[in-house]
Amino acid sequence: xxxxxxxxxxxxxxxxxxxxxxxxxxxxxxxxxxxxxxxxxxxxxxxxxxxxxxxxxxxxxxxxxxxxxxxxxxxxxxxxxxxxxxxxxxxxxxxxxxxxxxxxxxxxxxxxxxxxxxxxxxxxxxxxxxxxxxxxxxxxxxxxxxxxxxxxxxxxxxxxxxxxxxxxxxxxxxxxxxxxxxxxxxxxxxxxxxxxxxxxxxxxxxxxxxxxxxxxxxxx
Amino acid sequence: xxxxxxxxxxxxxxxxxxxxxxxxxxxxxxxxxxxxxxxxxxxxxxxxxxxxxxxxxxxxxxxxxxxxxxxxxxxxxxxxxxxxxxxxxxxxxxxxxxxxxxxxxxxxxxxxxxxxxxxxxxxxxxxxxxxxxxxxxxxxxxxxxxxxxxxxxxxxxxxxxxxxxxxxxxxxxxxxxxxxxxxxxxxxxxxxxxxxxxxxxxxxxxxxxxxxxxxxxxxxxxxxxxxxxxxxxxxxxxxxxxx
Numbered sequence: 001x002x003x004x005x006x007x008x009x010x011x012x013x014x015x016x017x018x019x020x021x022x023x024x025x026x027x028x029x030x031x032x033x034x035x036x037x038x039x040x041x042x043x044x045x046x047x048x049x050x051x052x053x054x055x056x057x058x059x060x061x062x063x064x065x066x067x068x069x070x071x072x073x074x075x076x077x078x079x080x081x082x083x084x085x086x087x088x089x090x091x092x093x094x095x096x097x098x099x100x101x102x103x104x105x106x107x108x109x110x111x112x113x114x115x116x117x118x119x120x121x122x123x124x125x126x127x128x129x130x131x132x133x134x135x136x137x138x139x140x141x142x143x144x145x146x147x148x149x150x151x152x153x154x155x156x157x158x159x160x161x162x163x164x165x166x167x168x169x170x171x172x173x174x175x176x177x178x179x180x181x182x183x184x185x186x187x188x189x190x191x192x193x194x195x196x197x198x199x200x201x202x203x204x205x206x207x208x209x210x211x212x213x214x215x216x217x218x219x220x
Numbered sequence: 221x222x223x224x225x226x227x228x229x230x231x232x233x234x235x236x237x238x239x240x241x242x243x244x245x246x247x248x249x250x251x252x253x254x255x256x257x258x259x260x261x262x263x264x265x266x267x268x269x270x271x272x273x274x275x276x277x278x279x280x281x282x283x284x285x286x287x288x289x290x291x292x293x294x295x296x297x298x299x300x301x302x303x304x305x306x307x308x309x310x311x312x313x314x315x316x317x318x319x320x321x322x323x324x325x326x327x328x329x330x331x332x333x334x335x336x337x338x339x340x341x342x343x344x345x346x347x348x349x350x351x352x353x354x355x356x357x358x359x360x361x362x363x364x365x366x367x368x369x370x371x372x373x374x375x376x377x378x379x380x381x382x383x384x385x386x387x388x389x390x391x392x393x394x395x396x397x398x399x400x401x402x403x404x405x406x407x408x409x410x411x412x413x414x415x416x417x418x419x420x421x422x423x424x425x426x427x428x429x430x431x432x433x434x435x436x437x438x439x440x441x442x443x444x445x446x447x448x449x450x451x452x453x454x455x456x457x458x459x460x461x462x463x
Contacts, residue, residue, distance in 0.1 A: 129328055
């Protein structure tokens with residue numbers, strides 16, 4: 001039967017692993033966001049060669065499951081490449097999750113860049129601003145405002161994807177729940193507890209997201 | 221001294237400018253009139269390379285750009301000599317009125333913040349926007365936005381100002397405030413080219429009127445010559461529509 005004491009104990013001990021999950025999410029976010037901005041700018045200006053490579057990159061990472069990408073890298077390529085073999089599982093997860101999420105964020109950011117009307121770009125040119133100056137001072141500040149709601153959704157997906165870390169041996173929220181379940185055979189209690197912890201955590205993140213959106217809305 | 225020689229521009233199969241020649245002396249106020257779609261705006265946009273002409277040489281002061289071999293640097297130098305006022309204002313939406321005028325000075329010419337702010341405030345006072353300095357464009361009327369656009373263009377201290385139908389998007393009651401400012405600039409002998417359909421304004425403010433049709437300059441002269449004694453049949457036909 002459902003062991004309530006076990007469930008409640010776990011519900012209160014699991015949050016200790018929230019920092020592990022958040023650290024994975026935050027590092028992946030930094031990587032994916034910086035990469036996505038660069039890729040979006042390449043797509044926006046249709047930089048020769050790089051634009052084509054970016055398209056292939058995006059197509060690959062969007063059209064294949066994250067877990068397959070992670071396994072190919074961590075278990076497959078590691079057999080041939082020493083530095084992957086020596087890599088910590090945390091590093092590998094952050095790297096592949098970052099690369100994966102960047103492909104989604106790139107399209108989000110590209111859409112936001114397109115939302116800034118061409119007239120402002122022309123005004124910038126007519127005043128002697130370079131493409132880079134226009135991008136930095138005019139387009140990006142406006143694009144950020146447009147991009148934040150969809151980027152927050154990308155970030156939430158990313159945070160949930162960190163749960164895949166257990167497959168490469170990371171003890172995060174999901175990893176801990178899996179261990180507890182395997183040791184006790186109390187699968188229902190363990191996985192229900194971990195789901196509730198994820199739910200509360202992501203709900204809190206969503207709240208923060210709406211506060212940020214509200215703040216930005218009033219500016220211009 | 222501003223000289224445009226044999227300027228050609230086509231959009232795919234549509235030839236918009238078919239060899240435009242124009243000499244402008246300092247202090248001249250040139251008004252370009254003509255039917256829609258005859259290349260008036262394209263002419264202005266080619267002068268600062270918002271559109272790249274196929275052929276032709278544009279000279280402003282010591283900068284000369286030949287379309288057949290225009291380098292990035294030459295285009296940049298040319299743009300530094302001109303500034304444009306757009307039909308749709310095109311203010312930077314993420315900047316306040318004050319920032320719209322002062323930021324380009326700081327970014328493009330490296331003017332320090334204090335100087336840029338002082339100049340911007342003076343220019344905005346000139347266009348009557350001293351009480352709107354900290355407003356974002358979305359909070360302004362079309363007339364106010366266009367006046368801010370003019371202040372921004374003035375801040376670039378251009379040798380030639382280009383006005384691309386500056387009042388065409390405005391409600392009729394707001395046209396006057398914008399034309400008033402352009403007239404002041406004209407009276408102060410600022411060199412400019414204005415594309416406009418406001419014939420009364422053109423007659424009052426311009427020192428020379430150019431009538432364009434089908435990608436060419438058909439006739440030019442003083443406002444009196446063009447409006448009172450037009451010679452070319454197409455000019456006569458066009459002006460009759462405004463009677």
